[in-house]
Amino acid sequence: xxxxxxxGFFSTIQDMGRYGVQGFGIPRSGVMxxxxxxxxxxxxxxxxxAPVLEITMVGPVLEFITPTLICIxxxxxxxxxxxxxxxxxxxxxxxxxDILSFGKLKKGFRSYLGVLGGFQTEFILGxxxxxxxxxxxxxxxxxxxxxxAQKQDIDMExxxxxxVNTSYLNTSVIEVYKGPEFDNLSLxxxxxxxxxxxxxxxxxxxxxxxxxxxxxxxxNPIITSPVLPGTVQLTPSGQLIILMRDCQTTGGxxxxxxxxxxxDDILSQxxxxxxxxxNLITI
Amino acid sequence: xxxxxxxxxxxxxxxxxxxxxxxxVEILHDVLGFKRKIDEQYINLNVQIIHAYCSILIDYKINxxxxxxxxxxxxxxxxxKPENTVNTFxxxxxxxxxxxxxxxxxESLSKSKGLSKEDIIDRHIQGKYTVYFIGFLPGFLYLGxxxxxxHTPRRATPRLEIEKGAVAIGGIQTGIYPFNSPGGWHVIGxxxxxxxxxTKKQPCFAKAGDEIEFVRISAKQYRDTKILADAKVYQLExxxxxx
Numbered sequence: 001x002x003x004x005x006x007x008g009f010f011s012t013i014q015d016m017g018r019y020g021v022q023g024f025g026i027p028r029s030g031v032m033x034x035x036x037x038x039x040x041x042x043x044x045x046x047x048x049x050a051p052v053l054e055i056t057m058v059g060p061v062l063e064f065i066t067p068t069l070i071c072i073x074x075x076x077x078x079x080x081x082x083x084x085x086x087x088x089x090x091x092x093x094x095x096x097x098d099i100l101s102f103g104k105l106k107k108g109f110r111s112y113l114g115v116l117g118g119f120q121t122e123f124i125l126g127x128x129x130x131x132x133x134x135x136x137x138x139x140x141x142x143x144x145x146x147x148x149a150q151k152q153d154i155d156m157e158x159x160x161x162x163x164v165n166t167s168y169l170n171t172s173v174i175e176v177y178k179g180p181e182f183d184n185l186s187l188x189x190x191x192x193x194x195x196x197x198x199x200x201x202x203x204x205x206x207x208x209x210x211x212x213x214x215x216x217x218x219x220n221p222i223i224t225s226p227v228l229p230g231t232v233q234l235t236p237s238g239q240l241i242i243l244m245r246d247c248q249t250t251g252g253x254x255x256x257x258x259x260x261x262x263x264d265d266i267l268s269q270x271x272x273x274x275x276x277x278x279n280l281i282t283i
Numbered sequence: 284x285x286x287x288x289x290x291x292x293x294x295x296x297x298x299x300x301x302x303x304x305x306x307x308v309e310i311l312h313d314v315l316g317f318k319r320k321i322d323e324q325y326i327n328l329n330v331q332i333i334h335a336y337c338s339i340l341i342d343y344k345i346n347x348x349x350x351x352x353x354x355x356x357x358x359x360x361x362x363x364k365p366e367n368t369v370n371t372f373x374x375x376x377x378x379x380x381x382x383x384x385x386x387x388x389x390e391s392l393s394k395s396k397g398l399s400k401e402d403i404i405d406r407h408i409q410g411k412y413t414v415y416f417i418g419f420l421p422g423f424l425y426l427g428x429x430x431x432x433x434h435t436p437r438r439a440t441p442r443l444e445i446e447k448g449a450v451a452i453g454g455i456q457t458g459i460y461p462f463n464s465p466g467g468w469h470v471i472g473x474x475x476x477x478x479x480x481x482t483k484k485q486p487c488f489a490k491a492g493d494e495i496e497f498v499r500i501s502a503k504q505y506r507d508t509k510i511l512a513d514a515k516v517y518q519l520e521x522x523x524x525x526x
């Protein structure tokens with residue numbers, strides 16, 4: 001059991017999200033950085049996709065009421081146990097009354113905290129992922145109590161065999177495929193997509209990342225059609241919008257690019273003012 | 284009738300199927316018919332199939348996804364003999380209160396359209412609306428069939444919050460906001476019923492191909508209906524229709 005002393009800037013429980021219910025207009029949700037959250041669960045020996053705490057920009061302060069094992073991955077946020085620094089990507093035993101806190105954001109934007117067995121919060125429509133309008137709770141709040149699922153055996157074997165590679169935190173190259181409406185773009189527009197860097201605007205969230213630099217656009221909107229996380233839309237005003245895990249299920253803007261799955265993880269660790277560059281790949 | 288469809292690869296693991304870019308009931312029923320065939324074909328596979336006005340997206344959560352193989356299968360499937368099953372749809376009667384304080388944009392709409400407020404309400408009630416799909420927000424029904432005289436461009440500046448249940452007009456569409464949400468549509472009323480219940484296996488009562496009618500209720504009826512709806516005991520009126 002864990003008590004939330006301070007929720008941080010925006011912390012949510014996430015797993016792999018809701019799948020198969022998008023026909024009701026329900027977003028997929030789920031962890032933004034699948035690599036980091038996957039690492040946390042693998043290191044803890046949890047089931048793949050077990051619920052983790054996704055921590056955004058400023059970390060929470062948590063008090064452990066019962067002993068467990070924890071692991072943190074993703075953004076570097078100077079985590080500390082009772083004030084002593086602890087490392088990302090290592091399994092750490094915590095005892096009753098221990099306090100986990102975070103410091104300054106050093107690299108990346110989202111950290112993942114896993115506990116042994118995974119968190120257990122409201123399970124709805126096939127997922128633990130918090131989302132306003134679906135789960136009662138949209139994010140962690142002060143005074144909350146978090147539970148973890150029971151796990152029978154503690155398996156510390158084999159974890160050291162995992163190769164941890166955090167180089168994706170340092171890259172700004174986003175690999176993309178052509179989107180369904182890519183061919184509607186003029187050659188000049190296509191060229192502009194790949195010939196320059198784009199800055200992440202302050203409008204970035206779990207729903208979408210907007211980019212600062214516009215592209216001159218005369219494309220008409222399309223008749224509303226399905227979209228996916230990782231879809232890059234081009235608005236009538238020329239704004240590029242990259243849809244993320246909590247995006248709507250359908251949209252009416254031309255879908256010019258589609259991110260490769262691993263690029264979702266890279267983008268999830270970027271924030272306002274950072275630069276990215278698109279690199280076109282073929283399947 | 285068969286349409287000329289286009290198939291596009293959408294990212295690494297999805298296929299987008301597109302009909303001619305039009306919004307009409309004939310295309311909708313062809314989309315739904317093909318979707319049923321695909322649903323059946325992939326019943327044992329981990330795929331998600333969603334559709335909109337004139338498109339279907341198949342999102343494959345499988346290893347060894349082979350685009351060309353699936354494409355060929357889909358093209359054959361579309362041409363295959365249609366199922367013989369009778370598809371049942373419902374016509375739902377949605378109670379709406381068109382009075383203040385809900386009808387916040389009725390006055391301005393009346394002025395800009397040169398139609399009386401009563402005329403706008405009458406035209407809205409007389410419409411028979413088809414549910415094309417659910418999107419935008421959980422439980423938001425994309426409806427076709429709005430009287431062309433009521434077509435209105437969206438507000439220049441969207442409102443930061445439109446209240447749950449708001450019945451509104453935007454462009455060529457009318458719709459009901461299932462949750463509080465920002466929005467640029469013109470609000471002409473409010474429905475006291477719930478369009479989405481996350482605790483249910485089928486969180487939405489309406490489905491694509493169903494029809495919607497709006498029934499005018501007074502402020503008093505609104506309050507009574509809301510109490511029943513909030514207690515989850517309100518029985519929505521509906522009748523069965525066939526395609």
